């Protein structure tokens with residue numbers, strides 16, 4: 271089979287690999303679509319603390335069951351998506367059922383071979399059935415949607431609120447769609463990428479080009495000088511870490527969604543004076559993943575709008591190049 275392999279910083283190559291052999295309680299999945307995620311970009315750049323090459327990455331994917339051992343309800347031919355979280359089952363977080371913040375959390379595609387290949391071996395616990403109303407493309411977007419669902423559900427966003435989203439990447443865009451759906455009166459989204467801002471505008475959001483405008487000023491103008499009710503930080507830079515505090519209203523709430531490559535400095539005094547709350551979010555719970563499937567099933571939002579490219583695995587490197595310079599890309603999917 272063909273597989274896209276991470277072979278070292280900025281080295282990703284297509285290789286011929288043998289089809290995995292499954293054990294009891296595992297399934298062999300023929301991959302349909304697999305998306306590149308920010309975490310994959312971190313691995314690609316060589317800055318992921320735990321990943322050692324070679325690795326077949328890819329933790330956002332859908333596919334079809336080819337072979338299965340240890341389950342009678344899921345059958346060969348069934349379409350599935352993968353909840354890629356692997357938790358230890360032993361730590362405190364796992365013990366209280368919050369396995370997404372497991373002390374030893376791992377992912378299929380980070381810890382073990384992932385979906386950037388024609389076939390992948392997956393533990394049965396990680397399989398989620400797709401029904402006929404969810405397409406293979408949508409199936410591959412369930413995981414990033416679950417991340418957005420998690421931050422929305424953790425937020426206190428209410429009908430009529432002003433939501434500011436810092437960062438118009440795939441997760442920022444999905445959060446914007448959900449915030450709108452949840453009843454936000456204004457959804458402001460800022461970025462420095464023209465392509466992404468154009469799409470955000472097309473989707474009906476209030477866009478701020480951070481190269482020319484100041485999102486804090488724009489938010490104040492929109493809110494009679496008060497500030498946003500909820501800010502979602504989805505960019506992970508020092509400047510957005512400053513903006514998230516300045517754009518929020520007194521007693522407003524910040525949701526920290528991004529993973530920071532470098533820990534930012536945060537003005538706690540400013541937060542204290544105005545009683546600002548800060549909530550952090552990490553990936554998603556099993557329930558969020560189930561909710562994401564529910565949203566897809568009911569066509570609550572059209573997640574396909576964030577797909578910018580569908581590439582064959584032969585163009586494995588091109589996908590990473592597209593994401594690296596970011597100019598004209600949002601969600602890149604490999605198509606098998």
Ligand SMILES: [Zn+2]
Nearest residue numbers: 307308309330
């Ligand atoms: Zn991801």
Ligand SMILES: [Zn+2]
Nearest residue numbers: 358361364372
């Ligand atoms: Zn654990």
